[in-house]
Amino acid sequence: MTMGVPVYKRILDLFEAEGVNTLFGIPDPNFVHMFAEAEARGWSVVAPHHELAGGFMAEAVSRMTGGPGLCIGTLGPGMANIAGAIQCAKVENSPVIFLGGQRARITERRVRRGRIQFVRQEPLFAPSVKYSASIEYADQTDEIIREAIRRAMSGTPGPSYVEYPAHVLLAELDVPDPLPPKRYRLVNQGAGATEVAEAAKLIREAKSPILLVGHGVHTSRTQAPVKELADLMACPVIQTSGGTSFIPGLEDRTFAYGFSPAAVEAVVKSDLCVALGTELGEPVHYGKTRHWAEYEANRKWVLVEQDPVAIGVNRPIDVPLVGDLRGVVPQLVGALRESPRQPSADLDRWIEEDAEELAQLAENAPTGRTPVHPARFVVEATRAFPEDGILVRDGGATVIFQWTYSQAKPRDVIWNQNFGHIGTGLPYAIGASVAEGRTRPVMLLTSDSSFLFHIAELETALRAGVPLVCVVGVDHQWGLEVGVYKRTFEQPSPQPGVHWSKDVRFDKVAEGFGCHGEFVEKEDEIGPAIERSLASGRPAVVHVCIDPKANSEEMPKYDEFRTWYAEGTQ
Secondary structure, rough: OOEEEHHHHHHHHHHHOOOEEEEEEEEEEEEHHHHHHHHHHEEEOOOOHHHHHHHHHHHHHHHHHHOOEEEOOOOHHHHHHHHHHHHHHHHHOOOOOEEEEEEOOHHHHHOOOOOOOOOOOOHHHHOOOOOOEOOOOOOHHHHHHHHHHHHHHOOOOOOOOEEEEEOOOOOOOOOOOOOOOOOOOOOOOOHHHHHHHHHHHHHHHHEEEEEEEEEEHHHHHHHHHHHHHHHHHOOOOEEOOOOOOOOOOOHHEEEOOOHHHHHHHHHHHOOOEEEEEEOOOOEEEEEEEHHHHHHHHHHHEEEOOOOOOOOOOOOOEEEEOOOOOHHHHHHHHHHHHHOOOOOOHHHHHHHHHHHHHHHHHHOOOOOOOEOOOHHHHHHHHHHOOOOOHHHHHHHHOHHHHHHHOOOOOOOOOOOOOOOOOOHHHHHHHHHHHHHHOOOOOOEEEEEEHHHHHOOOHHHHHHHHHHHOOEEEEEEOOOHHHHHHHHOOOOOOOOOOOOOOOOOOOHHHHHHOOOOOOOOOOOHHHHHHHHHHHHHHOOOOOEEEEEEEHHHHHHHOOOHHHHHHHHHHHH
């Protein structure tokens, strides 16, 4: 038993027991003690210029570590600013714990008007989180923080909100050592032995199985056991739009659902789909329409899902494996190790065809244009992607071009797929780098419209020592929305709200922050500019002038993208 531990220290103790050692936020009076203590313990303490960006940074940490992210918001306006990050974490299934400052309860319960910097926050956030609570009494600290983490990490992951009012700020506790996670929540939960055996039997009997991997494989950090499973299944790996990180050793047989002809053929021909880390939502057509429809009656499904309530919602499942990927995938590996499958008959051909298509896309991307065609912009930028780097995506049209034309196959790709919240790229890049100890280079491939959301965080990147290069395609417009105007109305038509000044120079803005800047007008300048940026030793911005007409009118495979929204929205 440790005597006289202040609440703010106990909160840090409880997060340290979960392996958390990063803290994002702008400290208000409720949190200055916590910030000073975290700094003294050697935590990475990062104060952004906007609380919303801090929330996105914490979310990136959760994606890169598989554990909870931690972000604080000052009472009133700080928590109002952070609300968008809470919504995003909910839709992106990210286990982020948001701590909100608040005035003392005696102030809240007074019959008063004209109170400063005050709003009742918890009722506002409760609908957007998996769990919300307030530490009303100091001796509730352990149970509330543990419950926040338990809920965030259990079932479908998501955010929790804990209010930290001023009246418990310096209260002291007599407490035992913090419990390890496995003592108060499920950790690496496995599935039932009967179900695992049944799934293994289906895999062994399948003629043309596929592995469908989603966002959860990356965020659970289960790439190594999934690689073992894919090797034993000897089948293609189909990426959802959220699962775009490449598993080391599987790069050649990983195909993008809907955007790769090899993926489409593999899906259509499949007689078994083993789905890992995905909700089987709109971007994969619920696993039953479009590419799945032709042989739907002949295909079996194995779904690994941590939330039992999600089983069978979007489509029937033959063998549900309820549990954490970290527990279930090794079970499948163990069940198949003595009897691996022979490679699928078409696997070598699909690998060859997918590689040929990627090379053909790079060759056929329009060249010799000034401004640079956005397809060529993506090809040249991703060819210069640094070895062992982290790729962060952001934007609308720019991301659509990246799906098709990217020449890089990183093991860590982060973007906002489910919520579609643009502007997250720069905060995500900072948070991902901090989570990795700032040891790996980070490339943000984005557009001017998205980059402007949180451009002030360039200074945060500089102060935090993040090895980051931001490659920004600049067309001085909302490219995706301009395209919608052009498809919706007869031309020429007015396009209000989607164009802005052409005098903005992002390289000069970067230099104003003390970062490195590069200005690029020609495609053959992109790679060298990225190399100089990486060598600069500072966060860098490469301003690349791209063709606005092509960016709004020539998005590749846009009709496939539109099918995600076909049900009741077109």
